[in-house]
Amino acid sequence: MVQELAANNSEAVLESWIERETMAEAMIPLIGRLYRENNVILSVHGRSLINQSAVSLLKAHRFARHVDGVLLRPEETLPMLLALTALRLGPASINLATLNLKYAQEGVGQSREEFLRVELAEIVDRQGQDLRRGKDVVLYGFGRIGRLLARILIEHAGGGQGLRLRAIVVRNGGESDLTKRASLLRRDSVHGPFNGTITVDEERNIIQANGTAIQVIYSDDPSAIDYTAFNIHDALIVDNTGRWRDEEGLSQHLQSKGASRVLLTAPGKGALKNVVHGINHDTIKDEDKIITAASCTTNAITPVLKALNDKYGIVHGHVETVHSFTNDQNLTDNFHKGDRRGRSAALNMVLTETGAAKAVAKALPELAGKLSGNSIRVPTPNVSMAILNLTLENGTTKEEINTYLRDMSLNSGLRKQIDFIDSPEVVSSDFIGSRRAGIVDGLATISNDKHLVLYVWYDNEFGYSCQVVRVMEEMAGVHPRQFPAVEESPVLLPA
Incomplete structure (x- = not known):
């Protein structure tokens, strides 16, 4: 029975x-x-x-x-x-x-x-009435972030009314360069295979991915490219190289024919506007020709810090990042101009500096001078963690703070930036491919009245790339309407 x-x-x-x-x-x-x-x-x-x-x-x-x-x-x-x-x-x-x-x-x-x-009254019976104009996009550099941006842009290609990936600009790596570039887009050791088909047109230097024709342009001079020769006009140039981080260097892109605006996928120097989507993207103006998307860590922590500061007030705090190693470190011990970064990234935890804590103030001025920061590079290829050790103006409990941040992740203007999880089994690799800027680990929260410690995971490659694409959409004016609609600013719970 x-x-x-x-x-x-x-x-x-x-x-x-x-x-x-x-x-x-x-x-x-x-x-x-x-x-x-x-x-x-x-x-x-x-x-x-x-x-x-x-x-x-x-x-x-x-x-x-x-x-x-x-x-x-x-x-x-x-x-x-x-x-x-x-x-x-x-x-x-x-x-x-x-x-x-x-x-x-x-x-x-x-x-x-x-x-x-x-x-959905605002979009009912509006088929074929898309008033958005597609925006040509050029990726200047095709490394870790460049290739992930390409994947996202191809995924979002739709009918061509949004961001249109038209070209990548790289240095010529010699024989089989085009094939190798296509292979790196097709296969990724961290993020897995490309979801679709990729072919190479060697005669025209084009990589075709799911119907998107990506012109490969070989150049080492950002000011001397005629994009119009490839029928690319009024293009948004996304600089992924990090070679130039100030206005003088990045303005070289604007000298190329067919380029109109520049976005840097790194923190900018000087007076350049650092934008964290969800926080200060509404400050982007038409006259802003050069914008920076800040760093992965700044994007991960700023939304959470804003949510906390709005409700509880932050007196001061320290941000410690446990960060996966990056390209600028050595695989084996060798000379490096940076302190400690010459030691093997694959074998060591490497104590280094981070500018993320100070950079938060560029997007969130009310926290200027309130945060310090440091970073420990660890032998993992992707996904990092920020530990926020904060002193608050108003006390709280673990249960209250977790309830608040969970609600922020669901019902606020920061829901694309903040995620929340309370599983007792998650580890770093579980967050590979997260599209949120940062994920609060609720079980790890420590609250002692006005003393708070938060643990925030983030995919420092893909999650950051999603933030970059959101900034690109704002610059191009092609961001689609969101439904159901939410408030543009966080909805604060009663104290």
């Missing part, structure tokens, strides 16, 4: 899985159609649903319970997708999980289509 019940249960579990998998398979063409025909980007709390397998869609559904506390069921989202396809939507970024939850809470007595017509 027990064996019979077990067998029946096993069959029921399998039948349930097959049913959910069948529904997920039915979602794939609907998601693709909304993306190609309407420029609608669907996600589940930051996890893109574009070009995903049925199993990946079910994993995204499963993930939603960690955020909302309730299951996201395919039998609910499939009808939601069918209703969305009937509305002739204009371009938008839609969080399917949040939209579905809002319908469950507020759509009582309404059909899904009736609810969506009200909720």
Whole structure:
């Protein structure tokens, strides 16, 4: 009898899985159609649903319970997708999980289509009315960040009304250079294989990736390139090399024909505007020709620090980063102009400096002079951690601070920057591919009234690259509307 019940249960579990998998398979063409025909980007709390397998869609559904506390069921989202396809939507970024939850809470007595017509009124019947102009993008440099930016831009290509990756500029590495560049885009030891197909046109020096033709331009002079010769105009040049970090050096790009603006993927020097998306991206003006996207660490900690300062006030603090090694360190002991960085990155923890604590003040002036910082480079290839040791103006508890930051990650203008997790089993590699700037580890939080210690994980490569793309979209004016809408500034909980 027990064996019979077990067998029946096993069959029921399998039948349930097959049913959910069948529904997920039915979602794939609907998601693709909304993306190609309407420029609608669907996600589940930051996890893109574009070009995903049925199993990946079910994993995204499963993930939603960690955020909302309730299951996201395919039998609910499939009808939601069918209703969305009937509305002739204009371009938008839609969080399917949040939209579905809002319908469950507020759509009582309404059909899904009736609810969506009200909720998405600004984009209903706007198909083909995308007023955004596509922006040509050139990646100057094609290293770790450059290749990840390329992956994200290709993923977001849509119908071409957003950011259009047109070219990369690199030094000629000699024989087989083009093939090797394409191979590095195709295969990545940390982030895995490229999701799609890549071919090489050696005659025209073009890498073709999922329908995106990327012109490879060989040059060592940022001021002497004629981009218009490749039909590239009014281009946003994204400098990933780090060779020039001040206005004088970066302005060389603007001397090239066809270039109009520059974004540096590193902290800038002097009076250059350092932008952390979610914090001060609204300060970008049309007349700002050169912008910097700050550092990965600054992007990871500034949103969390703002949230804390807004509610509790920060008197002073220290930021210690445990950071994966980077290209500027040596694999084996050898001469390096920087202190300690000549020692083997693969064999040592290396104490070094970080400018992230001071750089926070460029995006968040109210914290000027309140933070110190240091960094320990460790033998991991990616994912880092920032430890925020803070003295607050107003006391709190671990439970209160975690509840507050979890809410910020879900229901505020910082929800694309701050993530929250409270699993007792996560380690650094679990955060590879995170699209958030920083992830608060709630179980590690230490609170003693006005003394707070927070642990913030961050994918210092991919999470940072997502922040860079958000800044690019702001500079180009092509950022899609977000639904359901949230406040642009954090929604503070009662003290």
